[in-house]
Amino acid sequence: MRRVLRLTPPRRAPGRRARLLAEATRLALATGLVLATGLVLTGCLPRPTAGNRLVVASRNRIDSVDPAGAYTFGAMQVLSAIGDPLYAIAPDGSIEPRLAVGLPELSGDGLTARVELRRGVRFHDGTPFDAAAMVFTLERFLAIGKLSYLLGDRVSGVRAVGPHTLELQLKRPFGALAELLSAVNLTPLSPTAYRDHGRRLLNERFVGTGPYRLTFFSDQQQRLEPFADYWGPKPANAGIDLVSLSNSTALFGALTSGEVDVLLSTSLEIDQQADLRRRARQGLLREGSGPALEISYLTLLTDQPPLDDPKLRQAVAYSLDRRTISERVTLGLRPPLRDLVPPSLPGAEPTAWVSYDPERARSLYREAGYCQGKTLALPLTFRSNIPSDRLFALTWQAQLREDLGDCVELEVSGMESTTAYRQLGEGAFTLILLDWMGDFPDADSYLVPLLACDREEGDRCLEGASAASGSFWASPGLQAELQRGAASRGEERRAVLQRIQRLTAAANPYVPVWLVAPRAWSQRQVSQPRFDGSGRAVLQELRREPTRP
Structure with a gap:
């Protein structure tokens, strides 16, 4: 079942806690905007025309259109149109x-x-x-x-x-x-x-069966022409120019100035997404959204102090105020998540993880020897090139300082994402914020990449996906359950998958944070963007149409 996003936080008196969280959010936003430099260079963009050819912009630089070499969201978007x-x-x-x-x-x-x-x-x-x-x-x-x-x-x-x-x-x-x-x-x-x-890979050329042919490729621009002999419905437009711009500010400016026909929301900053949504409600743009298949979550290092203590991991889970953080950081655009499987997929267990409970968290911190003159210093790493990560880290830090400051102190530090990914399997991070989108929309493609283990010793994974993901967590019998879930169908499979998530939630090697849905905006004279069930915009349905008064 798809969740309804709350767009406006409830009104309440701005108490000390609310002021602290708001100040942390403003600080993070200011930092993100300083980092988001760069202007739209109109000479680098294919100009929208009066015909039915469309310019679609995103922040997706694409290194390869070879299906064997492609793995980024942007590459998958292109391949879905040409294959x-x-x-x-x-x-x-x-x-x-x-x-x-x-x-x-x-x-x-x-x-x-x-x-x-x-x-x-x-x-x-x-x-x-x-x-x-x-x-x-x-x-x-x-x-x-x-x-x-x-x-x-x-x-x-x-x-x-x-x-x-x-x-x-x-x-x-x-x-x-x-x-x-x-x-x-x-x-x-x-x-x-x-x-x-x-x-060997063929990175810059593609010959498949899709509704478009690829006629030009660079990492910043791809030109798609309708395939005359396509077996299915022909594209509703005369072709697509896909362009990549360097940052969120450039993308936002390109759409609002009319330089592009359609904008995909990948990597667009939250405040700008909210602005575009507001314009769409005013009838100035058109907005479309797809199934929420991307999850954000915290990975906890379970085989080394301090989070090798299950009580502390549970305390961390109880310490996360998802609702407030979602409202402050994402303006409600990313709903809170208490599940490793998107709620729209069979086998999801939407309430598997505990919800925010500071008193229960305090009790667990005390049992572990904190809160009585001793504070747990908990290092959190966020990806410095992703603005929402920085916002999350600073907002959660402020929330913990106000609600549980005598028990735990969050020490935040940023690291560029590719560097972080290289170090993840080395056990370099006590606590790190990450995201994941399955390679295909099924619970198996979420649970196996985080929980599978090829070699384990007690509750420690020595080799396998769990180690590569940075948690190093294992549980006796879990691998057999994963195989049972993969082999079964229907209600039996749903029950196994839900059982796996409850087992994982009890140990907290990961703590889900929020859910991300893809969005796109188009000019008024272009049809509303639509997404398929894999979360990709259906480019062949986009068309220029008369503007309604």
Whole structure:
């Protein structure tokens, strides 16, 4: 079930605590705005025209359009327009066959799956799409894909058993196979076009089956032209120019000055998102939003002091005032989250983690030996290049100082995100704020990357995803539960996934913070942006239309 965002905080008297939090937020906002420099250079943008060709802006610099090498949100957005998956996820969460003609047919033991493919589909180079092309694509992805684990952890082999019949051998039963095959990284490629790149990346060119052809590529601009021989509905526009601008201020200015037709909200600062939402309500712009599939969470280092003490981890969980922080930091645009799985996905457990309770937190800090003349110094690392992270850190610091200052002191420090990611698996951070969006919309793609462990010792993960994610947490029987959840379906699977989250919430190796939904804004003369069930804007539906008075 999708949550309704509260846009206006309730009115109340500005007491000392509220003033402290407001001052921390103003300080962080001022810092973020000083850092957000740069103006829109109109000469660098394709000018919007009176025709039906559109300019779509974001902050997504793209290094590769090779599905085997792409992994960023921006690259996935481009690939969703120039490639086709076997399956797509509709906005309501249902599965839609695309290049497949029906759902996978599973053998009795669940280890063999057959997928019938659509006939009459052609690649952008005019060659036919068939099962052999799909095998070529999947084997190439297994061999060189940066996200090859998506397939490699679950599939042992693929083969064509007919001109348009694909067979997959699974390592173990997997109930969300169709959702996995909706991952845009698995979009088919023309074996002819990629003959010389079967085992190496082709970063600047793409030949697939999607509604657009890629006719120009650089890391800051991509030009998409409608594919005349596309098998499905033709794009509603005459083409798309995707452009990347350097920062949030430049993006905001480009939309409000009419330099671009559509703006995707990735990396746009919160106050500017709120301003655009206000303009949309006034009829000056159009706004669209997609399913909230990105989660933000705290990772707690569980195998070293001080957070190797489960009581202290639970105290930290009780110390997080999500509602106030969401209102102060995100103006209510990002609702509080007490779950590692987005609430819209089957298997979510929306109240798994405890809610804010300062008295319960104080009691736990006392049991651990604090609050009686001794204060826990708790270091929190935030990603310095992400404005909302800085806002969160300073606001939570102020909240703890006011409510639990005799028990715990948050020591905040920033680190550039790529540096932080490199050090995460080394156990470098006692407490760090991160975010995650699954590679495909299913609970498995949220729980496994955070909880899977290949080698464990008691409650410590020595090797595996849990260690790489910086928590190093393990629990006896958890890996068997993860496999049981992956293999089951329906209500049985839902129950297992919810049980996994309750078990994790009791140990608090992670503490969910808030939920992020993608947004986009368009000019009044452009149709309202719409998103698919994987959280990507549907570019082929955008069109210029008469402005209503």
